[in-house]
Amino acid sequence: MNAVRYVLVTSVIAIAAAAMSCDPVHSDAITALGGEAPGVGTGPEHRGGQPCLLCHDGSLGSPAQFSIAGTVYEMPAPEPATPALGVTVTFTNINDKKTFTATTNQAGNFYVTPSQWAPSYPITVSVSRNNTAACMTTHVGREGSCAGCHVEPVGPASPGRVVLAPVPVDGGACSQ
């Protein structure tokens, strides 16, 4: 009986593992991210500018799942980009106008877990610090990783990385 149970459990685990590894597109996307940056271990400050939810989708990492996450930089140029610390990232649901905020760490990273907030899309996003703010002029339809769209270089399919543009705004806020 124990042998049967062992075989059964082992088989279920093997099938589950096989199923998880059966998405070559996803696997290739993760592989393409490369390894950790030298001197930066896994944690809240790693992999700035990368699409966080590619891995933090419920299967990897601690916390395993983000609902929304990204990296904010000070300026669009020059390279290397300078992470923006202490930026308030405000998410606003277009329909009910409910908001949620997160704050960037010294790597410019922020993340929100589903237990903290599970966004109902579409949402708009703004970043602000003191009297400076930058607002998305379009909305997010479903992508939880900022870097799912905000990648370098700027081009027809990307506005470039998320930056706290040095444009003074009254009250440090955007009109959504």
Add this chain to the structure above:
Amino acid sequence: MNARLTLIVVALGAIMIGGACSTPADSRAIATPPDAASFGHVAQALVRHCGSLDCHGTTKRNLRLYGNEGLRLAADASPSIGVPTTDAEVSEDYLSVIGLEPEILSAVVAEGGARPERLTFVRKARGTESHKGDAPLREGDETDVCITSWLAGKTDVARCDLGARQ
């Protein structure tokens, strides 16, 4: 006699080769196309609700929408520069929409816009068919009326323009 036979064989051969090498009919042509002239208003509403970079504002979707809410057509353009949707982008959006289900679209248009839910893109937009982007439209709302009026050949420009601003 032999010369005539040779001539006929050569002519038949040329016709067969010509047929094999001819360009196929324009696959984008559909029997009863929806109005292209008023589509700019429809496109702007679609771009607003469906065309963000993480949804249909991407070359990775069959329904590919170019416009000022996301993907740009010009190689030197960017989503961040705030340029309004261009005529060229509207033309590409039109081709994308009519190319999704040309036969069904043609039937819907030919029947005065009857039962637009026959179209997958209408069902997905309303959320009555599985859609990763949930239901960006509701039946009867501004953009839904914009689309269905366009399919009926009576584009409600005012509703389209409202939909594009919501």
